Amino acid sequence: MFFHIVLERNMQLHPRHFGPHLRDKLVAKLMKDVEGTCSGRHGFVVAITGVEDIGKGLIREGTGFVTFPVKYQCVVFRPFKGEILEAVVTMVNKMGFFAEAGPVQIFVSNHLIPDDMEFQSGDVPNYTTSDGSVKIQKESEVRLKIIGTRVDATEIFCIGTIKDDFLGVISDPGAAV
């Protein structure tokens, strides 16, 4: 799920940036530092949408670095248990398959794949129904439900299922013309 929230961060800026473009430098550094990171609490920071407030800088003794408290708005992506996501399959093996929804990795173990889909090894390992009408392989797009998340300080990993109504393949790269 996406959220638009305000976060705060203490930015350290090198003295060489002090000058007329200090603010721009600060924002640029903020984007570089923050976008694409993941915090266990808020999820992945997708994009910074604005800077609300830059507080008074505090000069560090000895180094000359200055610490600015920065309040910024950003879009974060945080997967939740029970959430339905659309994801792209990245790897298929006998144990199940892995998929990605943006920065989030999801594993769907084979017991959470419908029983009528069987694993087929080969060049392109895949799960296929007995009539061959539905196939999950690398690059397939699937709709899945998250049944568990493991949130570390810097990583979120999810367990998903496609064994439920309206879940499973939504586009099949093999079938594409």
Place this chain on the structure above:
Amino acid sequence: MGSLEPFNRLVKLAARAFYDDISMKGDNQPKTSRGDNRGMAVVVLDALTRRQWVREEDLAKSLKLHSKQLRRILRFFEEEKLVTRDHRKESAKGAKIYSAAAAAAGDGQSGTKEGEEKVKLHTHSYCCLDYAQICDVVRYRIHRMKKTLKDELDSRNTVQHYICPNCKKRYSAFDALQLVSYTDEYFHCENCNGELVAESDKLASEEMGDGDDNARKRRREKLNDMQQRIDEQLKPLQAQLKRVKDLPAPEFGSLQSWERLNIGAFAHGDPSAADSSRNAQGQYNGTPMPYLGETKVEVALSGSGAKEEGAESGTDGTVMKVLPPWMVREGMNITKEQRGETSNTTKGDEKSEGKDEKKQDSKGDEKSIQDEYIKAYYEALKKRQEEEDAKRMQEEGHTLSSESHAKRLLGTKTKREDGDVEDEGVEWEEEQLAGNTAETYKFVDLNAEAPESGDEEDDIDWEEG
């Protein structure tokens, strides 16, 4: 629009199945037995099945409930998607003018309503049952209950565990990324590179402790048992859902459109209908209760004396009433339908009845008072019925068209709960059983509790803006 009866029965069944033990208590109120208003939710739903759009103050009055308490219940049902509510600002005077206007079959809500008076505006809330949505909600609720259980049983939403046959190290699916091997299709142990086995496989289950296994088995049994009981206990409800499935749900529309429709009906329709509404208006001072045409069905019900008898003795299948559990006691001659059961008695029903009996016992001393009250009530009722019979005999001579007669009946019917009896041709089946007596019974508790709820926070904004 469809007939109300099957839908009302659905509402009543659902109320008893899901909202029987809902206590609508504020967080800050002491949990005394006196303040226990469980069952209130059912009473309110029942009352709503006998109304269409109703002003909430009027409903509170007729249920002898504190309006804040009723509002809390209605808000709950609004959240549960059973009830539609509407709030609008009306001046006291404006409301009266409007009522009168509507009653006089006149011009409906003309400009006068909002226009001329500078009197203080009050927010009035209205509510009615949303039958179409209720069907969906109940169906969905049952579906979710069953699905949750089934998923548990199939261990569908469980995270797979893996075990290394060599070093017995356990992994969960969350570790999957680290376990992937790029040489084959399996997961491999981080320690010894052994091929991992899913725990549900035979080896793994052997590996697991005995106690663990038993616990799982017990849990499965419990789930199975629960599943069975759900099936049994919800059988009447599901049967009713099925019955109602292909019927068009009664639709009252929004408050405005409902009013317009009904006022319109008055304007074009027979004057006698408007008349009865005005009569009711006289001592009632509420919104006019114009009723929709198709509830004419009632003519047949109240028109024939035989029907009344049937309803009273419970021999007539179609008017069978579900007695509230507290009315069911030893030695009462009631049918299973009245207990809200279908033909087969289920374990669950018996259980819940037992509980109710216990509840009654604990209220021992209150009970005798209530018995007195009920006795007196029935006596009064009987007397009145005799009067009504006599009156009807006369009336049948009159040249009232049966149609307008029906409207009158309905109009008076809802008012009657307020305590003013000026009705002709009362419908006894409604009155006799669950309906009014349920409300009367509850009065005892409710009056006691009502003042306590005074400090309750209210989310309706009564101020301007």
